Amino acid sequence: MLRAALPILLLFALWEAAVIGLAIDPFYLPSIRVVAAAMQAQAPFYLDAYLVTLSEAALGFAMGGLVGVGSALLFTRLPVVKDMVLPIFIVSQTVPVIAFGAIVVLWFGNTLMAKAAIAFYLTFFPVTINTLAGIAAVDPRQVALLRSFGARQGAIMRKLLLPSALPRIFTALRLSASLALAGAIVGEWFGATRGVGAMLLAAMFNEQIVSLWASILVAAAVGGTLFAAVALAERAMVFWREEL
C-alpha cells in the first residue's frame, strides 16, 4: 500500500514544487492545492463522475475478462475454430478499435451499456490472446500424465490448464484495466452528461483548466481502483506466485 502511494505523493510534491519554483502559468498547470480545493468544493459532482465511469468500465471489464477466458477455453477445445477466428482477432488488434466506440454509441444510445460494451471489447481481445498463450505453454507431458490417470478433458481444463494460465490472464487483465477505462471515457464523449469523459469535455470547452486537472485526477482514481481490484484478485487466486 505504502509502496504504491509513495510515487504518487512524490509526484504531487514535484508538481507543487514546480508550480511554485518555476512560477508556471496556472493556465498550464494550476497548483495541486487549487485543484484539491475545487474537488472538495464540488465533491458530490466528482464522486458521481467517479462512480458512473467506474461502473461502466468495471462492468465491461468484468464481462470482457469472463468472455475472453471462455472463448480461449473454447478455442482450446476446437482448434479448427481457433485457426479460423484467431487471425481475425489478431488483425483486429492492429486497427484502431476505439473508433468503433462511435458505432457502439449509435447502437446503444447514451446508456451505461454503450460504454460497458466498448470497455468489453477492448478487454476481451488481450485476455483471449493471453489465456491461449498461457494454455499453450503448459507442458504436454503434464496433460499426458493426467490423461493416463483417466482425467477427462473438463478436469484437465479445470485442474491443470486454467490454473497454469492464471498468471498470464492476470497480466492481460492488468493491461486491459486501463484500456477498459479509456473505452468508457471515449464512449462518454459522444453526448453523455455524466461521467469523467463528459466532465473532461465540459472542462475543455469552457477552458476551465482547474476542473480539467481535477477530472484527470478522477480518471486516475478510477484507473487505480480497477488496478487495485485486479491486484487483490491476483493475490487471492495466484497465491503460489511468490514460490515460482
Place this chain on the structure above:
Amino acid sequence: MSRGVVLRGLLGAALLIGGWELCVWAFSLPQWILPPPSGILATTWSARAALLPAAAMTAYEALSGYAIGAALGIALAMILALATPLRALLLPMVVAVNSVPVAAYAPLALLWFGTGALSKIIMVAFIVGFTVFLNALDGLTRVDPAAVSLLRSFGAGRLRVLWVLRLPSALPAIATGLRISTVRAMIVTLVTEMLGSQLGLGWTIFQAVLLIDFLQVWAAILVASIISLVFFGVVSAIERRVVFWR
C-alpha cells in the same frame, strides 16, 4: 506458419465478410444497425474526395508524432540505463503518469496547443515515447551482469558497454515497443482528433456520428484501419530485417 493455417484464416475472414453481407440482406437490417460491407466500400469510394485529405492529415500526425516519440523514448531510456539512481526515482513516477488513460490527457493537449495538427503530434509523441521508453529500458537493463563485468574488466567504460552490449541485446525489446506503438499512435491520433480538429479521420467520425451518417462512420473506420494495418506491416517487416536473429 503452415499453409493450412493460412487457408483456414482466409476462410474465416471470407466467412465473416460473407456472413455479414448475407445477414444484412437476409434480415434486411437497417443501415444504422449494420451496413453491408459492399455498402461501406461504395461509400468509401464515393466519399474519397473528402476522405483522402482527412486520411493524409491523420497519417501525417500519426507518423510525425511516432517518429518524435520513438526518438525521445529511446534516448531517455539510454540516459536512465546509465544513471541508476535517477532511474529508481523517476521510474515509479513515469509509471504513475502513464497509468492514466490517454483519453484523459487529450483535452489538455487541445487547450494548450490548439485544434491544429500540433496537439495531435504532441499527444502521439507522448504516448509512443512512453511505450518505447518502458520497453527500451526493460531491454537495456535486462542484460547478463556477467557480460557487463567481463567488458568492464577489459576496461570498457559505461558508454562503451551501452553501445556494444546493452543496445544490441535491447534491440528485440525496442522493436517490440516500436511495433506496439504503431497501433497506439493511430488510436491516439483518432481519439485526439475526435475532441477537436479541422481535418482528420477522427474528426470525420465524430462529425458523422453527430450527423447520424452511419455509412460515413464505417467508411472512415475502414480507411483508418487500412492506414493502421499498412503502418503496422511496414514496421513489422523492418523489425524482421533488423532483429533477424530472433
